[in-house]
Amino acid sequence: MLAAIGETPIVPYEDPAIDGSIHVKCEFDNPTGSMKDRIAYGMITELESEGVLSPGELIVEASSGNTAGAVALVANRLGYEAVITAPDGTSPQKLGYVEAFGAELVSCPDVDADDERHYRATAERIADERGGVLLDQYSNQANPAVHAAWTGPELTDQCPEVTHVVAPMGTGGTMSGIAKHVKAYDDSVTTVGVDAVQSNISTAFSGAESGPYETAVEGLGQDEKLPTMWFDYVDEVRSVSDEAAFAHARRGAREGGLLVGPSSGAALSVAREIASVDSDAVVVTIACDGGEQYFDTVFDDEWLAERGVDVD
Structure with missing residues (x-):
């Protein structure tokens, strides 16, 4: 099963309303349906190579979405116990992977990040109390590094003529790692991160004053800049409204046969903006997960x- 991670296809997205071209890297083809399988495998094997982890030990991770199932799968296959903390309201479809693969799920109230009951604080506490190893996708540099070494080279091998890369930003690892690779591949490629309107990735990128973080789009945006956001390789960060994110997720399915989640819908909206004004654009957008987890x-x-x- 772990050998099934990666080598996801890139497919053209046909849109007669635009002059440029859009291509979609289908990360929903990974075993648990998202690109988070890559970082779960990468973070755990990196800790193994450093001698921090040995089979049978406890892995702890905090996740409000796809990383939960990804860590549960990799832990299952490599012989680790796993505890996943998640906030109330996290998609039950995503959390279903946790129990299916035998990991322990700890639900936490959906409170502010400075509250000791927050799911990230809870993960830290559990790791300390039970002698577990905290993966911490929010600061672990293996998160973006996996995409720089793995996802990025796949992308340029599959679409060597790429002119723009567009990806949603949550932890920022996907955009940052791919951007690092493509800038080394061809510095003229424009790298565009996608943020929610009420979020502080774009404000941190531009140096503007931060504000409240609130969005209905799972996995998009953050309260603040994280260590996994490598802005040196990102040319732009564009903010997308909840309405545009959900509308383009629907549009992708109905007009392009592309069933993706709302964060990928947000990225598709930005890809369409770029390809609509630049007839020479060859835009690759990252579909982080599939829409079957968002039917409800x-x-x-x-x-x-x-x-x-x-x-509407």
Whole structure:
């Protein structure tokens, strides 16, 4: 199963309304349906190579989304116990992987990051109390490094004519690592990170004053800049509204047969902006996960309306 991670395809996204071209790297083809399988495998094997982890020991990780299932899978196959902490409201489809692969799930209240009950603080406490090793995708440099060494080279091998790379930013590892590689491959390639409107990745990138972080899009945006965000390799960070993210996730499915989650919908909206004004653009956008995990959100008008999201 671990050998099935990576080597995800890049497929063209046909859109007669634009002059440039868009290509989608389908990270939802990984075993647990997201690109987080890459970093789970990379972080754990890096700790093994450093002598920090040995089979049978305890791995602890905090996740509000796809990393939960990815860590559970890799821990299962490499012989580790695993505890995953997650905030209330995390997609039950994503958390289903945790229990399916035999990891322990600890649900935490959805509170501010400075609260000791926060899911990241809880993971740190569990690791300390039970002698576990905390992976910490939010600061672990193996997160972006995996994408620099693995995902980025795949992308340029599959689409050597790429002019723009567009990817959602949560921890920032995917965008940062791929951007580092493509800048070494061809410095003229434009790298564009995608943030939520009410988020502080874009404010940190531009040096603007930070504000509250709030979005209905899982896995998009952060309260603050994280160590896994390598801004030196990122040319732009564009903010996308919840409405645009969900609308483009729907549009991708209905007009392009591309079933993706809302963070990938946000990236698709930016890719379309670029390809609409540049006929020579060859845009590769990263589809971080698949839309089958979001049938009860992306395609549910009532759920969206409850959160004030109007996609009409």
